[in-house]
Amino acid sequence: MKPYTVREWDKLTYGDGDGQIPGHLADRLAALAQQSPFSGRGGNGVLEHGRHALRARGVVGILAAGDCSLEILPKIEVAPDESVENRNAAIRKRLIHMLAVALNLKLDLGSVTDLAWQRETLLEILIRIFCDKLTEAVRKGMPRRYIEHEDDLPALRGTLDVVRQFTRNAVNASRLACRFDLLSEDMALNRIMKAAVRSLSRTSRSTTNQQRLRELAFVYADIADIDPAALRWDDVVIDRTNRRWQELLSMARLFLEGRYQTTTGGAGRGTALLFEMNTLFEEYVGRLIARALAGTDMTVSLQGGRIFCLSAEMTERGLFQTKPDILIRRGGAVVHVIDTKWKRISSRIDDPKQGVSQGDVYQMMAYAQLYGAPRLTLLYPHHSGLGSRELVLARNRITGHDTILETASIDVANGKDMLGRLRSLILVNEADAMKALLA
Template sequence: MSSPLRFFEYDKVAYKGKWQRTLFKKTHYEAFENYYNANPETPFFELIPYGVRFKQYVGAIQIGRTTIEVLPKVGKQGNEDTWQSVLLDMLKTCNLLIAKQTGEAQLKLRANSVLELYFELFINEIDSLCRRGLIKKYQPQSGQNKTLKGAIHFSKNISKNTVHKERFYINYTTYTKDHLLHQILFETLKVIDLVSNSPLLKDKIGRLKIMFPEVKTLEVSESHFSKITESRKHVPYEKAVAIAKLILLNYRPDIKAGHKDLLAIMFDMNVLWEEYVFRILKKKQSKEFQVLGQGKKLFWGRSQKIQPDIVLIHKATNQTFIIDTKWKVLNKNRPGDDDLKQMYVYNHYWESYHSMLLYPQSNDQQDLLGSFALPIGDKVHQCQLSFAKVLKNGGLNNDISQDIIDKLQKL
C-alpha cells in the first residue's frame, strides 16, 4: 500500500518548473486539471503551471489510486506527522472524526491518511451494527400476486388482470432490512471498496458484505439524508450515517472517461479553527463563563445581521468578551482595517469593552492591546491582538483555552 503524498495548506507543487516536487507526477496534475475543468468553482486548490496551489482547506483528496493529504501548518515548527496529529485532534474535538468509545483503541491513530482513518471508522461502525443486529422496517410494496394479502390497486388491477383473473395487483407492506438506512450504508461500503488502497480494509469490507442484507441499489443524494427521521431505533446508526454523508456527498466518480474517480474530504481551516476554539472554551471554561457561538443581532434593515465567532459572558460579573478567530499568519502585528472595524461594531452591539482577534502564533509575536478612538458612552473599549500557541510538547497545545482566558483576564 503506497503512502499518501503530503503537503501543507497554500503549498505550490508541480511536476516540473519552479515548484517541482519529486513525488508529484504529470498524471497527478492531469487528474487535478480534469477535476478543475469539471468543477471550476472548487475551493480546494487552483491550477498553476504544471501543478496546483492548495488553499486554506485541509484533509485528503484521492484521485484514482493516489491519495493526497493537505495538512495545516503555522510557522516553521513541526513536521508532517506532527501536523497530521494536530489535524486529527482538532477534527475529533469538533466531532468531525466520530468513533465509538469502544472502538477508538482499535484504530491506528497514525493512520496512513486522514481518508483511510474515516474509512476505518465507518467500517468499525458497520461491523458493530451488524453484530448487534440490523433493524427491520415496514416498507410499502406493490405488484402482482396470486393471493389477496393487501389492498387492491383497482386501476392497475383492471389494466393488467382483465384476462388473468387469478392474479391481483395489490399494495402491501413487508417487514424487511431493505430500507433507506441500509441502502445508504451499503452504497458507502461500495465506494470505500472502490477507492481504498488498503488490502486490510478491503478484506474487512468483503466480510461485512456477507453479513449485510441484500438491498436495492440507490444513487444517493443530499435529499436522501433529509428523509432519515429521528427515532430511538436510529440512534445506533447516527455515527455511521454521518460518515456516510461525508463520503458519499464528496465522491465524484468518473471525472473523465471513467478513469479517475475522486473523493475529497476537506475542511476549511478558518471554520475548523473557529469551531475548535469555541468547543474547547465551552468544554473547559463553562463553569466560569457562558460560552456562546455565532450569536446574531440585527444590523441593517430586516434581514442583515452580524455575528461574532464567540461571545463569552462572565457568570459572576456579567462582563462580556468578544472573540473573533483568524487562521492566518499576521505580519508585523498589524490587523486589517476591516477586521478592526468589525470588532468595533461587535463591541457596540454586545456592549463589550474588551474584544480579541485571535490568531495562531507563527513565531514569537507578542500580544498587542489597542483602544478605539470613540468610546461606548463614556467608557473606552479595546481590541487585543492575541496569538495562540498551537503546538506544545510536539503536539496540539491542550492549554489553549486557559491561555485565552488568562489573556482576557489581564485586560
C-alpha cells in the first residue's frame, strides 16, 4: 500500500512526482472521506477535492482505500531543523499522547522504536500498541464467566427445566432437560477483542502487525465471530477481576466504533480512522486540567453547565443550550470558564484582536452572563508566531461586567510538565486576573 502524508490545512498536489499523489488515487480517497460524518453537507469537511490538489481540513487520522492510504497529521509545531521524517515522527508521538489522555489510556510509547515512529503511519503504530497490550493480557489468561446453558442430558446437571421436560422430552424419559451454568471464554469481552483483531487484520499493511494479528486470531479461534455492528458492548462488565482489560476495551472501541472516529467498509470502500482536532484538543486539555487541579479546593466539569440562553414565553421550555468546554468551581460557584479552540491565532503586534473571532467573544460574553464567572479564558494551541511565552497572552475586561476575558495558549508540542503549566495557567494567573478586575 502506497502511503501518503499531509498536514491539516496543507495541500497534496496531483501528479506522479515526489510529494504528489496520482489523480485516480486522490479521487478514491476523497470519495471515502465524503462517507465520514465529519465530511459535512458539502462533503469537504475532511478533504477538499480540488481541481489540482487535495487539501486537508481540521480532521486528522488515516484514510485507506484499496492500495493507497493518506495520513493526515495535525499542524503541531516541532523542531524545524529536523528532517521531514523526524518531524512527522514527533507529531505522531504527540498525537497518540493526546489520544491516550483523551481516552484515558496508559500507553507505553517507549516500546515503539524511533524507526517505527518515522516509517509507520499513525494507524500502524496504534495497531502495534494494541497487539502488544493484547498479547500481554492473553498470556495472563483470557477472561471467563459463567454463562447459562440449556441441554438435554442423560443425567441431571444443574436444575431441571420442568416445562421443557414435560413437553419436548415427554416421550423420551432417557433425556433430562437441564439448565446449568458453564464457565466459558465465549463472552462479550472476548468477542469484542476477536472482532477488533479481525477488523485490523483486513486493515493493516505492516508485515509485523499482520504476523501478530495472525497469532492473536489463533488464540481467539474458539470465540464466536460477531459482526462489529452486533457486538454487545453493554454486556461487558469491568471489575477488579478483569481491570487490566479496561484499556484494551477502550482501544477496541476506538477501532470499531470510536467516539472521535468513524470506520466504514465494504465493497472496496476502504477504512477511515479519523479524529476531529477541535474535539480532541478540548478533551485533552480538559482531562489534563482535571488532573492538574486534583487535591485543590477546585472541581472541574467537562461539557457541564448546560444552562439555556432563552426560555420560551408560553411553555418556559429552554432554548439554545450552552455547553462550556471546561467549568471550574470553588465551593459550588463557577469561578472560571475555559473554552478551547483549535485555531491558529496571531500575535498582538500583527493584529490587536489576535485573529480571535467575534463569534467566540460573543459566546464567552454569554457564559459571563449565564454562569456569573469572574474569569473567562479562550485557550488556543501555541505556535512560534506568538513568541516563546505561552499561557496568558492578553487580558481584557468585558464592558459593563466585573469579568475578565483572557486569551491564552498552550504548547501541545512540548510534553514537559504539562500538568504544572496548566496548573500555573489556572492558579498562578488567578491572582493577576483578580488584580486586573480590581484595577
